[in-house]
Amino acid sequence: MDELKKGIDVIRDDLRSVKAYAVQPSAGLIKLDTMENPFRLPEALQQALGQRLGHVAINRYPAERTVELAAALAKAAGMPAGCAITLGNGSDELITMLSMAISKPGACVMAPLPGFVMYEISARYQGLKFVGVDLRPDFELDEPAMLAAIAEHQPALIYLSYPNNPTANLWDAEVIERIVAAAPGLVVMDEAYQPFAERDSMDLLRRHSNVLVMRTMSKFGLAGVRIGYLIGRAELIGEIDKLRPPFNIGVLNAEAGLFALEHADVYARQAQVLRAERDQLIADLDEIEEVQAFPSQGNMVLVRVPDAAAMFDGIKRRGVLVKNVSALHPLLHNCLRLTVGTPEENMVLLTAFTESLPT
Template sequence: MALASQTPVQADALQAVFRDDVRAMHAYHVQDAAGYIKLDAMENPFALPPALQDELGRRLSPLALNRYPGPRINDLHAALRAHAGIPADMGLVLGNGSDELISLLCTACARPGATVLAPVPGFVMYAVSAQIAGMQFVGVPLTAEFELDADAMVAAIAQHRPALTFIAYPNNPTANLWDDAAIDRVVQAVADNAAAGHPGLVIIDEAYQPFACRSWLPRVAAHPHVLLMRTLSKFGLAGIRLGYMTGRADLIEQVDKVRPPYNISVLNTEAALFALEHADEFARQAEVIKAERQRLMAALATMPAARAFPSEANMILVRVPDAAAVFQALKARGILIKNVAGPHGLLANCVRLTVGLPAENDALIAALRAVLSEPLNAPQA
């Protein structure tokens, strides 16, 4: 029987199903890197050595892809604890990258009126995840030299009483590792709020830990309101999307309750286990990247038009005369970097360079030296 005549739905009217703030957002954009030297996304530039590639292929091929992930995830938990030195009495939860962990934290803590606080400029997903969860986001500006403004952070914590305070260690996109004394003041300010009846958590985000000179992990146990988050993306496994977070067991348990079941696939699990068994190879790669970072910093110091800021990550923030023009000029030479000048006023005319392979860094140095010695013509609108 034919359906009765229905009033057609206007396509634009269907947009009203979505929240107004979501409709006003922009999806995360990934640049097309085909054919370019890719120095825009802070990835480890090294591929696995051929012998390890073959071994990994043999390891993955017999996996039961027709089954949901099973108890093998427990082996990954144990391997991560051994690798990172996480005490047995601390909790551990895994995420599909640290992005998912940030989202899970916001979901679990999104009481009406709850606030997320973080220094800015910083990792964009702190603000995005807060907004999606319906939380208020408060960004506290860094100093002009991209240092943590401890006075401003403490004042903001007292005023806004945040449920979650994110501290990137090192920061993205500025790449620096903030002074521990300043971070201690932030951690204490959140503890003081809790003592006054307004509890909150501090999340130390160590995404770039493989390239940093120190870690906050040994201090977490002494601060019950501090959780620590890491990812294997910068370790060398950006493609498998695996993050982990540790801290007081009963707090981690609450985050685990909102984690989707089977969020870590059997392929991701086995690839991560394989990588941790060969952690020495990834540690070797990290040492090369750190040495290349220093070489890039030395080269940038010889370019009068460029100012490189201190880095403890696998990226370098550089202020140039015209970020948009430098981005386009390098792209025309086959090198893809990140123009970060737009998100925050402190980043005016800044670009972010990922540390690549030695040959890629050679090409970047030569191209950047040439670009900065020529008149820059910004792209036409």
């Protein structure tokens, strides 16, 4: 038998049958497809960070500085009493850890759809059942459908993205409250876009011991550093933390995270600019009769266009990369997701967008 075939044959059939998570090539394009903070640090802070990283003992495994980063993140987030925090290599690793933590025979993961694709991918890679519950056409939670699905499937884990990706909206707090009350297991409030939203889930966490809050420093402005964190009751986090790989946050990443938190005011000003740019982008899109821009509480705008594929290609030909999400779910028919960029990038985006409209 061919040696390569022998190697491939031992790979799980379900893994071989799926495609890997795709990242669009972006060289030479204005990159507005993955909800990154478009601002770099000011020159003086870049130099200060470089000098600081140069003094890090990269010959040693991560230790105390990772603990200090976790404490700093807990303080910045306003972690409630009785809770603890664990870190992940981005939110993706935390999602994997959560899937592993509840991976019992017959266990089920549930999330509204359309939503972040990694919830389902991670669940299926752990051999778990995934149940998606469609949102309403206005992208609000379908409360009767969610409660019925909870009663039928008894999910061990429910994800509620807040704001949601890719629809960018915050769901009704009272509906979330009732879903949490009905949940037989964990409810994870995924707050990846919290820096741009008008409210968060910390009060929900204080009142419900089965709630976990998951956040990331990626949208804060450190997408390349890959730091996610999960907050919940100390007893729960203690169990989930057992699945965290040793030294999963590198010393350079931890130091960069600590540096960013020490200069949180810089990132707060960047977020303020992006919120204003988001609102202006929506207002400008609302002036275009052929499109529908949906309300946003993230650093992205979902917009329905006459022909998503043609618009995507036209915008890309004009030097701007956005995300065509129209094939992800029927509710997203002819929808593009636009990341909010700098004022200059958004002007180029609007020009490319309008020039790509069908004539």
